[in-house]
Amino acid sequence: MSRGFVKEDDQEEVPIVPPRADLPAGATNYVTPRGMEALLSEKNSMISEREAIDLDNESERRIAVNHLNAKLQLLNDRIRSAKVVEPKGQPHDEVRFGATVSLKIDGSKKTHSYQITGVDEADIAHGKIAFVSPIAKLLTNKRVGDKVVLKLIRGDRVFEILDIAYDSK
Structure with missing residues (x-):
């Protein structure tokens, strides 16, 4: 659809999510067992937080959900790349x-x-x-x-x- 047919009010801001801790390009993402537990716990907390979003304004709700989804994507990428070292x-x-x-x-x-x-x-x-x-x-x-x-x-x-x-x- 052409941008000419979109109302200004319908445009949502893209959520700005700060990056996770720096891991140099090409470096293996080593984690301790406790570190992996913490990452998984953080993921569960974010999912619970997303499910608990209770905003009456649909636009504000979508923005809040999108922000948490963006943070979850970064976290899931980090979890997928993790190599637990015993x-x-x-x-x-x-x-x-x-x-x-x-x-x-x-x-x-x-x-x-x-x-x-x-x-x-x-x-x-x-x-x-x-x-x-x-x-x-x-x-x-x-x-x-x-x-x-x-x-x-x-x-x-x-x-x-x-x-x-x-x-x-």
């Missing part, structure tokens, strides 16, 4: 995906712990870093006692690996 299958004497690594930074007495996770699971406030992050890449394949150097503009940071642990779930 921690128990990792070599426990090396840092690999799923490891929780205890470190000293720059010789500090304070110990920091970070788990290497999938991009959707990463949350630095909870000690979870994405496997594609510079620190995770430096730590991967290292062992207890190894030191790695992260080159920064303000100077180098030295990370000493104190312990490597794998969560059973």
Whole structure:
């Protein structure tokens, strides 16, 4: 139909949906078992939210449903591409995906712990870093006692690996 026959009021805005956490092109979407559980739980929550939309205005309802459908599409794509990595299958004497690594930074007495996770699971406030992050890449394949150097503009940071642990779930 020609655009000349469409009323201005009938045009709906295309929902703008923020992208999910960045996964570099060509990178495998590794997730921990907990990460996959979280993705599936998020999907169920979105479906429930979509089903619970109760707006009297049909146009507003369609916009809300379209927005949730767009978010669900991104989430479903991420779930389909996910490759679950079982921690128990990792070599426990090396840092690999799923490891929780205890470190000293720059010789500090304070110990920091970070788990290497999938991009959707990463949350630095909870000690979870994405496997594609510079620190995770430096730590991967290292062992207890190894030191790695992260080159920064303000100077180098030295990370000493104190312990490597794998969560059973």
